Amino acid sequence: MGVKVLVTGANGQLGKTIKELYSDNEKGLDFVFVSKTELDITKAKELSSFFNNKNFDYCLNCAAYTNVEQAEKISKIAYEVNAEGVKNMAEICKKKDIILIHISTDYVFDGEKAGPYTIQDTPNPINEYGKSKLQGEKYINNILKKHFIIRTSWLYSKKYGHNFYRIILNKAKTERELFVTDEQVGCPTETITLSKFIVDIIDSKNSNFGTHHFSDDESMTWYSFAEQILRENNISDKVNLVRIKNCRTFAARPKNSVLAKSI
Ligand SMILES: NC(=O)C1=CN([C@@H]2O[C@H](COP(=O)(O)OP(=O)(O)OC[C@H]3O[C@@H](n4cnc5c(N)ncnc54)[C@H](OP(=O)(O)O)[C@@H]3O)[C@@H](O)[C@H]2O)C=CC1
């Protein structure tokens, strides 16, 4: 029998990418994908009855509240999903002896460090989204040993979801000038490479449990990322890309959130 993997939050950009790449069972991995409407991780009772009579080897939690701006305005929902929902997942995985793979974020760091963040660096989030994600990490660490917390950064899919790559392309269709900040540095990470990294962990039966950092290799500012997006879509000459210092946002973002890869 293949390895059974439950993917929660499967309608997000990461979940959809994994579904597209791996649902053919080619690697002997037997994926079950559940969206928020099928399984809401904030509902402990629902979770418990869902797992009743079902066995999984891994649970990959892609469910999250990822709207950084909105989380700053109404933080309750971010904590419900990113902290309490994750606690529910950790508890059910502990009870059913399932390995939990959970995705966390570069935004757990304050951005004040000069170089890349290692797993030894102490998190100190500067916005509510980052704080809620860090609380989720703490719950996992306290509840179950058999887990992977994979922190990644600036995640984007060219095909799915609401992300910087697609926002810039959409804006470029209607606006002649795009104003993008060069204040923050990070590593844009495509959902495809992150998916491969996660599937490798499962496939290789990696038992190096704990917190890990994974991102694509190249670090850049949001401005350079926008430049790259326009270039690769051959529309650099259609839009005037303007470098700005301050982009007025509700939530603060870390100035540097480059992650040092740990495996
Ligand atoms: N996006 C990024 O730049 C980064 C993301 N991450 C982390 O990576 C992971 C995957 O992110 P990504 O795919 O981009 O996120 P998305 O926002 O694209 O997907 C998250 C999914 O979770 C669902 N969801 C929300 N609340 C619940 C709930 N209570 N129960 C079940 N599902 C729920 C959402 O459904 P709905 O849309 O219907 O609410 C959505 O389908 C997350 O943990 C995120 O924090 C880490 C670093 C960067």
Ligand SMILES: Cc1cn([C@H]2C[C@H](O)[C@@H](COP(=O)(O)OP(=O)(O)O[C@H]3O[C@@H](C)C(=O)[C@@H](O)[C@H]3O)O2)c(=O)[nH]c1=O
């Ligand atoms: C769209 C846009 C953004 N910006 C700025 C705002 C902000 O400082 C920065 C990033 O923009 P966004 O708000 O799209 O990205 P943001 O939501 O901050 O992205 C983050 O999402 C969460 C979920 C994560 O975990 C992080 O790793 C990170 O990817 O770029 C511009 O300057 N111009 C623009 O046209």
